[in-house]
Amino acid sequence: MIDNLVLGFQNAFTPENLLWCFIGVLLGTIIGILPGLGSSTGVAILIPVTLAFDPLTALIMLAGIYHGSQFGATITAILIATPGEASSVVSTLDGYQMARKGRAGPALAISALGSFTAAMISLVALMAVAPVFASVALTFGPPEMLAVMILGLSTIVVFASRNVLIGVAMGLGGLLLATVGVDVGSGTARFAFGQVELYSGIPFVEVMIGLFALGELLNQLHQGAVKPIRARFRDLILTKEDLRRSVPSTLRGTLIGFVVGILPGAGSTLASFMAYGAEKKFSKNRDQLGTGAIEGVVAPDAATNSSANMNFVPTLTLGVPGGATTAVLLGAFLMYGIQPGPLLFENQPGLVWGLLVSFFIGNVILLVLNLPMAPVFAQVLRVPYSYLYPLIIFTSIVGAYTVANNSFSVWIVLIFGVIGYAMKRLNLPMAPLVLGLVIGPLLEKSLVQTSALGDGNIGIVFESPIALVILGLAVLMVFGGRFQKKLTQSVMGGRKGGKGGTRNGSAFVTETSSVEAVGELADEIRADERAAAAAARDSRPDRRGDGPSGRGGGTPPPDGD
Amino acid sequence: MTATPPTTTARAPRRTVLIAYGVLIAIGAAFAVGAAVSYPLLLENSQVGPGLMPLVAGSALVLVGLLLVRQELTTGSVLEGDGAAVDTSGEDIAKRRRTHRKLLSVMGLTVVAAALIPVLGLLPVMSMLVFVLSVFVERRPWWQALLVAIAAFVVAYVIFVAVLMTPLPFGIFNPDVWSRL
Known part of the structure; x- marks a missing residue:
């Protein structure tokens, strides 16, 4: 471990890597703040820029963007009740309420501090856990990997949407898109229609740019922009009471992020929602949640950051992304010719440990940058959207073109931009589609290898105890929540009354642990977020004239994780 | 944007949502039929062939799409995240x-x-x-x-x-x- 850390520091601490880490974090923060841009978009559109870099430098920069945008997204959540990322949705609740009460500064400061603390704790855990996972995963054969892929897909499908069927449909859509191109087993070109560009599959980065950047941009054009609440430097000072109240919430959030982040496919959004749910259950000040309680800001942010780091466990050790952004990062790995998976730790220790150490550096830079500079960054929100969106189109298309140096990429971006826009308008989750697209080829490869191993019998997957445990977990994930709910209903003689009932009291206590309850909490929070955003708009009739058509209601975040 | 509020109140099926589900069914069917017609499902040694995955996933998408249509037609529920189209009826x-x-x-x-x-x-x-x-x-x-x-x-x-x-x-x-x- 120490040797690996030394190696990591040696690789990460070069002037070039430090510079790109700084640039990544800075760009990430700005990207997170900018409306319509989230970490997935940021990483996707900047992959082409990093193609000429050394892989470690490129990944350090992209990881910097990933970390930076998480914080940038919280800034907008607090100041304009508009989460920059799906995982920041919860921060709008108490964060925006704090800002409305004139405590925008402490909300931003505690968010930075909480995120930093969670990042440090989770990074130590990541460094301890990842090699263990990798060594366990080394024993995995095709049946076990098949089970892991199924677990990843089940997780994202269950948690991405309140309606599991919608999640399943999107996941299947992603899997189908992944079948375009040369088949891994037989080398047959499928659904390519003679187009050479499609032989290597539907280009992944271009799809991401289309879905996340262009799709979100078109969706933003449908919505209004609100003026941010101003936060000044001197407002950032926290009171002792703030700090005292934040410590247990930070630790709870970190722990939840840690557990959720390890799951392939769970992403950080789920962690932030669960952390808020835990605060409602355990916090001493739970009655104040929703009215501007500091616990409601720090716990979800800590969970998001902790989970964002732990997402790298499945991504690096199994090659199965933890969430949407790590799926994009996985695509970046593949573009640099690096195959994440258990062998990565053995074959490329310099790269892995250099990257992990860079997370430490990136988070320190984030804290140093954000603690004093958050109000300055918030000024980015004042850039007129009428200039911003043409520039986002410019960056997206130029970036997409440079991935493969052909116009085909540009058309893919445009097609998936329209698809992404339609999905946003129809409220269909993008994360399962993305994960399906990424996992598709891996799943099929495992399927082919498993069937080869069993001489055509895929049933051998049930002969492996490890695969059985993983599949059991997947089944539990899908049906566990429903089963528990039914059990609760039968014990308590019916479901506790609706929305209000779940917010406090025993109904909440009994239901928070189930999958369904997380969905319900998400609904409540989204509804509250919309109300907050509507209040933000209504309270400021002097809406920015430069924005797209302003209308009441919140801005849904980019479908990050 | 005024998104549909989360509620379990039944209401009439939404046309846009039904169209979206129809598109999903059509995509699933296109992949399933394309795979069944053009590619072998199993290779000579009974290994998984190039047609199996698109056939299975395509058929499953058709099935899920039909279930979604049924859900929409029977309950018309407007749960958040159930593919609720953004409600633009109140707009100018x-x-x-x-x-x-x-x-x-x-x-x-x-x-x-x-x-x-x-x-x-x-x-x-x-x-x-x-x-x-x-x-x-x-x-x-x-x-x-x-x-x-x-x-x-x-x-x-x-x-x-x-x-x-x-x-x-x-x-x-x-x-x-x-x-x-």
Whole structure:
């Protein structure tokens, strides 16, 4: 471990890597703040820029963007009740309420501090856990990997949407898109229609740019922009009471992020929602949640950051992304010719440990940058959207073109931009589609290898105890929540009354642990977020004239994780 | 945006949602039929063939799509995240029309710009797009828009051409084209 850390520091601490880490974090923060841009978009559109870099430098920069945008997204959540990322949705609740009460500064400061603390704790855990996972995963054969892929897909499908069927449909859509191109087993070109560009599959980065950047941009054009609440430097000072109240919430959030982040496919959004749910259950000040309680800001942010780091466990050790952004990062790995998976730790220790150490550096830079500079960054929100969106189109298309140096990429971006826009308008989750697209080829490869191993019998997957445990977990994930709910209903003689009932009291206590309850909490929070955003708009009739058509209601975040 | 509020109240099925589910069913069916017709499901040694995955996933999508349609027709529930289309019924018609016109303009101009890349070159045409969108769609002052477009061109040129040496097309602006004349 120490040797690996030394190696990591040696690789990460070069002037070039430090510079790109700084640039990544800075760009990430700005990207997170900018409306319509989230970490997935940021990483996707900047992959082409990093193609000429050394892989470690490129990944350090992209990881910097990933970390930076998480914080940038919280800034907008607090100041304009508009989460920059799906995982920041919860921060709008108490964060925006704090800002409305004139405590925008402490909300931003505690968010930075909480995120930093969670990042440090989770990074130590990541460094301890990842090699263990990798060594366990080394024993995995095709049946076990098949089970892991199924677990990843089940997780994202269950948690991405309140309606599991919608999640399943999107996941299947992603899997189908992944079948375009040369088949891994037989080398047959499928659904390519003679187009050479499609032989290597539907280009992944271009799809991401289309879905996340262009799709979100078109969706933003449908919505209004609100003026941010101003936060000044001197407002950032926290009171002792703030700090005292934040410590247990930070630790709870970190722990939840840690557990959720390890799951392939769970992403950080789920962690932030669960952390808020835990605060409602355990916090001493739970009655104040929703009215501007500091616990409601720090716990979800800590969970998001902790989970964002732990997402790298499945991504690096199994090659199965933890969430949407790590799926994009996985695509970046593949573009640099690096195959994440258990062998990565053995074959490329310099790269892995250099990257992990860079997370430490990136988070320190984030804290140093954000603690004093958050109000300055918030000024980015004042850039007129009428200039911003043409520039986002410019960056997206130029970036997409440079991935493969052909116009085909540009058309893919445009097609998936329209698809992404339609999905946003129809409220269909993008994360399962993305994960399906990424996992598709891996799943099929495992399927082919498993069937080869069993001489055509895929049933051998049930002969492996490890695969059985993983599949059991997947089944539990899908049906566990429903089963528990039914059990609760039968014990308590019916479901506790609706929305209000779940917010406090025993109904909440009994239901928070189930999958369904997380969905319900998400609904409540989204509804509250919309109300907050509507209040933000209504309270400021002097809406920015430069924005797209302003209308009441919140801005849904980019479908990050 | 006024998204449909989370509620379990039953209401009439929504046309847009049904169309979306129809599209999903059509995509699933297209992949399943395409796979069944064109590719072997199993290889000679009974190994998984190239047709199996698209057939299974496509058929499953058709099934899930049909279940979604049934769900929509029977309950018409508007749970958050159930594919609820954004409710635009309360909107001002003139504003809605304006928004649609703007979206069509932005998408249309971007498609035209993409089609012109081989002729005018990537960076020149995209810079022109920035200018046109800012001035004609957003009604920003032309000189400001020009400055933004030029800045975008310069930054992208420095990053991609000067530093990364990416071979970007410059179409008729390529000096080689002129030197041959």
